[in-house]
Amino acid sequence: MNRAVETAEGHEHAEGQQHPVAIYLWIWALLFVFSTFSYLVDYFHFHGYLRWSLIILFMLVKAGFIVAIFMHMAWERLALKFAILIPPLVLLVLIGLMAIEGDYTFLTRLAAFLR
Amino acid sequence: MSENALTHGESTPALASLRGATADSALASARESTSAPEGLPGVVSDWSDDKQAFRVPWGKAMMWIFLLSDTFIFTCFLTSYMNVRISTTVPWPNPSEVFALNIGNAHIPLILIAIMTMVLITSSGTMAMAVNFGYRRHRTKTTALMLMTAGFGATFVGMQAFEWTKLITEGVRPWGNPWGAAQFGSCFFMITGFHGLHVSAGVIYLAVVARRVWTGFYDRKGTYETVEITGLYWHFVDLVWVFIFAFFYLW
Numbered sequence: 001m002n003r004a005v006e007t008a009e010g011h012e013h014a015e016g017q018q019h020p021v022a023i024y025l026w027i028w029a030l031l032f033v034f035s036t037f038s039y040l041v042d043y044f045h046f047h048g049y050l051r052w053s054l055i056i057l058f059m060l061v062k063a064g065f066i067v068a069i070f071m072h073m074a075w076e077r078l079a080l081k082f083a084i085l086i087p088p089l090v091l092l093v094l095i096g097l098m099a100i101e102g103d104y105t106f107l108t109r110l111a112a113f114l115r
Numbered sequence: 116m117s118e119n120a121l122t123h124g125e126s127t128p129a130l131a132s133l134r135g136a137t138a139d140s141a142l143a144s145a146r147e148s149t150s151a152p153e154g155l156p157g158v159v160s161d162w163s164d165d166k167q168a169f170r171v172p173w174g175k176a177m178m179w180i181f182l183l184s185d186t187f188i189f190t191c192f193l194t195s196y197m198n199v200r201i202s203t204t205v206p207w208p209n210p211s212e213v214f215a216l217n218i219g220n221a222h223i224p225l226i227l228i229a230i231m232t233m234v235l236i237t238s239s240g241t242m243a244m245a246v247n248f249g250y251r252r253h254r255t256k257t258t259a260l261m262l263m264t265a266g267f268g269a270t271f272v273g274m275q276a277f278e279w280t281k282l283i284t285e286g287v288r289p290w291g292n293p294w295g296a297a298q299f300g301s302c303f304f305m306i307t308g309f310h311g312l313h314v315s316a317g318v319i320y321l322a323v324v325a326r327r328v329w330t331g332f333y334d335r336k337g338t339y340e341t342v343e344i345t346g347l348y349w350h351f352v353d354l355v356w357v358f359i360f361a362f363f364y365l366w
Binding site: 018019021024025031032035038039041042052055056058059062063066067069071072076077079080082083084087088091094095098099101102103105106109110113114 | 171351
């Protein structure tokens with residue numbers, strides 16, 4: 001009935017992605033810690049580039065933990081990692097283009113409407 | 116070394132699969148867990164396989180691909196929010212103030228959002244534990260943890276609904292608000308609305324699967340993979356919130 005027991009070798013995949021519960025509890029605790037840090041960035045009124053870089057840093061750390069550990073990606077095969085993680089990276093191009101476009105729109109509005 | 120069709124002299128996994136078609140379930144898991152190249156050679160080997168690229172259960176691969184498409188959708192929403200916020204000549208409302216609550220005498224910025232974040236992270240924790248117990252076939256614990264996860268999700272949606280009610284009462288509309296750029300409302304309702312919809316759907320999904328766990332459906336099926344796949348969806352919902360929290364509420 002438990003096929004993985006009969007056939008699994010090395011890293012188990014077919015069934016039973018069992019890692020010790022402890023690792024999930026540790027990451028869970030770290031997620032609380034980093035969420036608190038994120039909140040404190042606002043609570044302590046950080047501003048400007050420090051604010052934004054901390055917000056993004058904590059966001060990426062938390063996202064990384066969730067994807068890698070909770071969603072098990074750290075233990076998946078590289079083919080799956082690439083297939084899922086590379087397309088969102090490509091989205092950064094879209095984000096960059098839209099940021100440039102937004103700036104252009106803003107400057108155009110200033111030029112056209114502020115007389 | 117585990118015995119499979121390859122050890123019986125077939126030259127490729129495809130032929131091996133054909134040969135062993137009648138004993139396919141054992142071979143399928145043999146194939147999934149038989150040693151295969153790792154790293155970049157493994158990528159080449161996986162993608163050039165003539166039967167199956169991803170060496171995971173079908174449901175898991177499909178859920179990941181669905182989550183990828185959902186990532187595109189939320190990225191579109193957040194990117195257009197960014198674009199609109201960059202280009203507005205009217206100042207954007209200050210989220211710390213918009214989402215502050217007066218509790219007793221204290222004026223606390225973003226407190227409800229902080230609580231909502233903690234609720235969702237807790238729900239991800241209970242979900243991860245549910246998956247773990249599911250693979251150990253503890254039906255009671257798995258069901259209980261999945262229902263706890265669903266409960267936290269429902270709590271989150273309730274708090275979001277409270278937030279919406281409060282803002283609507285204060286005059287926020289998709290086309291305007293009392294505090295700043297008119298686009299704030301439409302961004303807020305679209306982004307949090309889509310996210311809340313995903314959480315709600317997840318609560319139902321969790322309840323359905325939890326009930327199946329309870330009735331022993333997955334013991335009869337032979338695998339608790341579905342619990343893990345449900346977990347993937349739920350962690351994604353938490354993941355999207357991490358981005359919304361950072362870009363909409365904190366920024």
